Amino acid sequence: MKRSSTLAIRGASVAIVGLLGSIYLGAQAPAAKPQMAEEVFKNVQVLKGIPVDEFMGTMGIFSAALGISCENCHSLSDKSWADYALDTTQKKKTARRMVVLMQGINKQYFGGRQVVTCFSCHRGGDHPKTTPDLGAIYGAPPEEELDDAVEAAKGQPSVDEILNKYMNAIGGAQKVGAITSIVAKGTSSGYGPESGQRSFDLYVKAPNMRTQIIHTDNGDSTSVTDGKMAWIAAPLRPIAVMEYSGGELEGAKVDAALAFPARIRQTLANLHTGSPQIVNDMRVQVIQGTAGTAPNQIMVTLYFDPETGLLLRMRRYAAGAVGRTPTQYDYSDYRDVNGVKLPFKWTEMWLDGRESVELSSVQTNVAIDAARFNKPAPSVAPKK
Numbered sequence: 001m002k003r004s005s006t007l008a009i010r011g012a013s014v015a016i017v018g019l020l021g022s023i024y025l026g027a028q029a030p031a032a033k034p035q036m037a038e039e040v041f042k043n044v045q046v047l048k049g050i051p052v053d054e055f056m057g058t059m060g061i062f063s064a065a066l067g068i069s070c071e072n073c074h075s076l077s078d079k080s081w082a083d084y085a086l087d088t089t090q091k092k093k094t095a096r097r098m099v100v101l102m103q104g105i106n107k108q109y110f111g112g113r114q115v116v117t118c119f120s121c122h123r124g125g126d127h128p129k130t131t132p133d134l135g136a137i138y139g140a141p142p143e144e145e146l147d148d149a150v151e152a153a154k155g156q157p158s159v160d161e162i163l164n165k166y167m168n169a170i171g172g173a174q175k176v177g178a179i180t181s182i183v184a185k186g187t188s189s190g191y192g193p194e195s196g197q198r199s200f201d202l203y204v205k206a207p208n209m210r211t212q213i214i215h216t217d218n219g220d221s222t223s224v225t226d227g228k229m230a231w232i233a234a235p236l237r238p239i240a241v242m243e244y245s246g247g248e249l250e251g252a253k254v255d256a257a258l259a260f261p262a263r264i265r266q267t268l269a270n271l272h273t274g275s276p277q278i279v280n281d282m283r284v285q286v287i288q289g290t291a292g293t294a295p296n297q298i299m300v301t302l303y304f305d306p307e308t309g310l311l312l313r314m315r316r317y318a319a320g321a322v323g324r325t326p327t328q329y330d331y332s333d334y335r336d337v338n339g340v341k342l343p344f345k346w347t348e349m350w351l352d353g354r355e356s357v358e359l360s361s362v363q364t365n366v367a368i369d370a371a372r373f374n375k376p377a378p379s380v381a382p383k384k
């Protein structure tokens with residue numbers, strides 16, 4: 001199931017890359033408030049009143065929840081982003097009714113809590129199953145991912161024990177706490193048509209500023225947070241420079257802060273240990289906490305290797321109109337940089353993309369020009 005939905009979304013990015021048509025004009029961001037979907041797009045009927053980044057995240061959830069790609073609901077003949085406003089397919093019209101149905105169920109039966117989502121019924125298929133599966137009852141249990149909220153579990157090591165072990169494993173609290181900036185270079189390979197290696201630059205400054213640039217064949221993809229706001233300027237997108245809001249903004253700040261392992265306690269509140277989980281065929285220790293404040297509060301789960309003490313995975317969830325959007329980082333290849341072990345490889349996964357980063361050089365505590373964390377300019381297509 002997991003595989004089919006990722007494949008579907010790979011199809012989606014193929015379609016997007018094929019769209020070389022017009023790009024929405026009039027999408028210049030006003031300073032204070034994030035732009036709402038209905039201000040940017042032409043035919044928004046049910047997903048009104050949400051910021052445009054959350055609207056695009058919703059399209060990722062639709063695709064993943066149903067195991068289909070953008071062009072199943074939009075149309076393969078769409079020549080430009082403007083064509084996405086057309087109601088050419090029955091599926092798109094049905095999806096609108098489904099948003100209303102889902103919101104109605106949550107409102108009427110669950111006091112408005114978002115407990116039923118597209119995924120609750122669809123589970124990666126366009127037609128939800130109606131009958132329990134005998135094979136599933138008697139066969140091997142399917143390997144399911146941990147759900148978003150992790151309950152506190154008894155009889156597990158405390159959060160302090162797990163975090164202290166991690167600090168000691170990577171160089172000790174003092175050395176780790178002394179890192180205030182990281183500058184790194186390497187390569188990153190994406191998914192599907194983006195799977196070639198492209199050069200990658202990273203700049204991180206404490207407490208929570210971060211800029212990463214992936215130099216793709218279609219132009220630079222630049223993600224920035226200055227600790228208060230966050231943006232992505234990427235090629236072939238309906239919005240040239242998209243501002244993040246809500247949970248995705250909190251998530252960008254968490255990504256930046258957790259580049260400094262000593263900042264976990266300052267960054268995450270409500271930390272508690274959950275039951276062990278399986279990662280890479282190994283039982284690992286899990287802690288979960290929250291960042292930000294309601295309604296933009298996000299859950300952040302950290303997975304540690306019980307033998308080495310190292311951080312293996314970070315997964316965060318941002319709330320959205322039709323479900324939570326997960327983002328996951330899997331870290332490996334820890335190497336020594338001035339007495340502190342930092343991961344030289346990681347894979348970042350989200351609902352409509354994946355990047356595998358391999359660093360070749362990492363420097364700590366070097367000065368970074370403050371302008372690195374300014375709002376990025378739109379991506380420029382390279383001359384061919």
Ligand code: HEC
Pocket residue numbers: 012040041042043044045046047048059060062063066068069070071072073074081082084085086091092093095096238352
């Ligand atoms: C399950 C069907 C479905 C899938 C899959 C889907 N969409 Fe949509 N899309 C919709 C619906 C429904 C709307 C209109 C929402 C509304 O009326 O509030 C929409 C609207 C849009 C719009 C706004 C167009 C405008 O100007 O009004 C864009 C852009 C868009 N989708 C992009 C995408 C992309 C990119 C993907 C793939 C990642 C995608 N969609 C996948 C159903 C879908």
Ligand code: HEC
Pocket residue numbers: 062066091092094095098099101102116117118119120121122126127128322
């Ligand atoms: C309460 C369960 C439930 C929820 C929640 C739900 N759906 Fe559905 N959906 C169904 C069922 C059942 C069908 C099949 C109806 C049929 O076969 O006639 C369906 C059909 C569809 C179809 C038509 C598929 C096709 O190929 O014709 C689309 C598109 C769709 N849902 C999108 C969504 C989206 C998007 C969401 C979240 C906003 C969602 N659904 C939430 C139960 C649900």
